[in-house]
Amino acid sequence: MDSLTRKKGKEKLQEADVENPFVVRFKAPANETEEERLRRVRAFQDAQKVSRQIDENLAESKKLLERRRKAMRILLLGQAESGKSAVLKNFRIAFTPNQLRKERGVWKIIIQLNLIASIKTILSAIHDDDSGSADDKRPSPPLTPPHTPTKDDTVNKSLRRLHLRLTPLLSVETNVNRMVSVDPVGSKDICVRAGNSWKSKLGFRDSTRASFESEDMPTHSQASTQADLSRLLEACKDDLIELWANTDVQEILTTKEINLPDMPGFFLDDVARIASPDYEPTDDDIVRARVRTVGVEEHHLIAETVTNKGTEFFIADVGGARGSRWTWIPYFDDVQAILFLAPLTFNQMLEEDPRVNRLEDTLMIWREICSNALLADCNLIVFFNKKDILEKTINAGVQVRRFVPSYGDLPNDIAHVTKYFKDRFKAYHKRLSPKPRPFISHDTSAIDTHSTIALVIAGNAPVTNPPYRLCLMPFISSTVHDGIIRNNLQRSDMI
Ligand SMILES: Nc1nc2c(ncn2[C@@H]2O[C@H](COP(=O)(O)OP(=O)(O)OP(=O)(O)O)[C@@H](O)[C@H]2O)c(=O)[nH]1
Ligand SMILES: [Mg+2]
Structure with a gap:
């Protein structure tokens, strides 16, 4: 390259530099002290890093758009x-299927919550029924001695006893539900925000985005609450089976036109399996699990x-x-x-x-x-x-x-x-x-x-x-x- 070409090239570069706001922004001022120079160079390097990151993100988005x-x-x-x-x-x-298999632990908790939601429906139907008869202000027939229990009294007593035994399970369920649901009280369903953060809260680690998800991982106490849910479910297994098989319960549900088997997230016929300590959800269980979608979730499947x-x-x-x-x-x-x-x-x-x-x-x-x-x-x-x-x-x-x-x-x-x-x-x-x-x-x-x-x-x-x-x-x-x-x-x- 002769000196004229070199000179022209340098002039061109300088012209381009003058127009480049990035270079203009970090141009050395006259009479710059050493300390100012160091600060300027550091700022320049930081800005370069950000700029490179933006370029990479743009390239990544372009690639994704092309794949899309x-x-x-x-x-x-x-x-x-x-x-x-x-x-x-x-x-x-x-x-x-492999990707879905990695989420089995998450779906196990959702299925447990779905199961307990059905139990809650039953208990609230019993409670309404119970308070309905308590509100019944008709005077008792004068000849019935007050201490003679009727069939209804016996039924209510045994159901109330069951309810009492299930109380710890219900309170742990409320705590787990609060970890994931955006509306733990207002909706009968588990409502989750779009994205994977709710899955992370239930212990799922997305290997492709581990660093982004880590802040959503359950804390030690949340993880132990989730473990409590499995333990309590196992301990209450027989009570749950008894509750669902109880003919009086079935009668109350029929009277109130509550058709649990046709409702989303129905697992009461599978209590024995789901409440066992080595339970792993099958594909069918996962499909039947109910989580309400809020917003739009886009899934990229390869x-x-x-x-x-x-x-x-x-x-x-x-x-x-x-x-x-x-x-x-x-x-x-x-x-x-x-x-x-x-x-x-x-x-x-x-x-x-x-x-x-x-x-x-x-x-x-x-x-x-x-x-x-x-x-x-x-x-x-x-x-x-x-x-x-x-x-x-x-x-x-x-x-x-x-x-x-x-x-x-x-x-x-x-x-x-x-x-x-x-x-x-x-x-x-x-x-x-x-x-x-x-x-x-x-x-x-x-x-x-x-x-x-x-x-x-x-x-x-x-x-x-x-x-x-x-x-x-x-x-x-x-x-x-x-x-x-x-x-x-x-x-x-x-x-
Ligand atoms: N019996 C029966 N249940 C179904 C069928 N399809 C879906 N379900 C269940 O119905 C419930 C609701 O299904 P989802 O897939 O969550 O419904 P969705 O359309 O995504 O609902 P949103 O997220 O609220 O918009 C879940 O518990 C499903 O397992 C079906 O063909 N038969
Ligand atoms: Mg949905």
């Missing part, structure tokens, strides 16, 4: 308790299984309660497929507004999703979930027309009921979609990890049974692919 663009982007939608998180767990069982190894999914699981639905909108932007959970629970009301029928609410959300212009190119797949509950309801003789007058005199059997509601979903889909798109639906029971849902999600069913169409994986890929082709053709004005 190539991955399958799925949004789970539906009202509260429709089974969105249960479907997500089915995805995790199918594609990232398939571990041989057949789909490396396939990436970004699955957003949203909170479905009415007050949470506004949080869904930012996720409409780049989603490829929506799995819409639509349980056909025609005889149930919303928890957040008991005047609103659950199925009517689901149809209302469905209409909004179908007609949303942002989602015009998105593939909508409906899961008519909780088919087990629908079957039980119909088999128990509950008449659809009592809750849905338009059902009229159609036969009250599964086939007709399912078809009737499916047709309504299909009609709205056809009428309201901004552009034509296929209507795809599956009847599912998300808690049955060996049933349709597993086949639909993983697509690892035998070729002959069920048919290929049932498999969601190839289906999502192909519909996403079709969608992309459709978009490109439209952009080039070919369709």
Whole structure:
């Protein structure tokens, strides 16, 4: 390099430096003392470190954006308790079973809390019943001697004794619930904030983000409270079994129309197993565990299984309660497929507004999703979930027309009921979609990890049974692919 070129290069560098606010900011002032120089150099090095960190973060975000663009982007939608998180767990069982296995300890505590929540429901039903009879101001028949116990007295006494024995368990449950739940008193469910911090509080260490999560790890006393929960549960095992098997308890629940087995997070039939010291939750237990989603949780899954190894999914699981639905909108932007959970629970009301029928609410959300212009190119797949509950309801003789007058005199059997509601979903889909798109639906029971849902999600069913169409994986890929082709053709004005 000749001296002229070198000189020109230096001038250029100086020009660039003059424009670079970073260099300008740390330029040596005239008459700088040694102490000032050292301070300036240290500040410069710190600023350089921050700048490098920002560059790395930007590069990382860019990489993640690129991966996101190539991955399958799925949004789970539906009202509260429709089974969105249960479907997500089915995805995790199918594609990232090892990752889910690492969380077993967390789910064990959630299942214990779910179990105790059912016990609390029973105890409060007994208490109401008890105080109801105590409030009964009818005078006793004059000929009944006050000290002769009636059958009711004996029942109440034995139930009260059981209640008393369970008191320590209930108070430990309250303490554990407080560690994770954002609303430990106001909601019947465990409500957690989006993200992993609630899992960390229950002892889960995310190996990929250990340093970020450590501050959320349980303290020594919290960990010992969690251990107390297991110990007390074991000690109360026989009382819990006795309480649930008690015919008077069953009678009280029936009178109050409390149907615990159909409620979320029901584990009372498994007390003996769950309260044993070596209990480890199975995949089925984990899917049945109930934690209410608050906000939106995005899960990045990288398939571990041989057949789909490396396939990436970004699955957003949203909170479905009415007050949470506004949080869904930012996720409409780049989603490829929506799995819409639509349980056909025609005889149930919303928890957040008991005047609103659950199925009517689901149809209302469905209409909004179908007609949303942002989602015009998105593939909508409906899961008519909780088919087990629908079957039980119909088999128990509950008449659809009592809750849905338009059902009229159609036969009250599964086939007709399912078809009737499916047709309504299909009609709205056809009428309201901004552009034509296929209507795809599956009847599912998300808690049955060996049933349709597993086949639909993983697509690892035998070729002959069920048919290929049932498999969601190839289906999502192909519909996403079709969608992309459709978009490109439209952009080039070919369709
Ligand atoms: N019986 C039955 N229970 C189900 C089914 N699908 C989900 N559940 C249970 O219903 C409860 C609620 O399911 P979640 O997946 O937590 O519901 P969600 O839609 O995520 O609800 P939010 O987070 O409140 O929006 C859980 O205890 C599930 O195990 C099903 O097909 N049948
Ligand atoms: Mg959820």
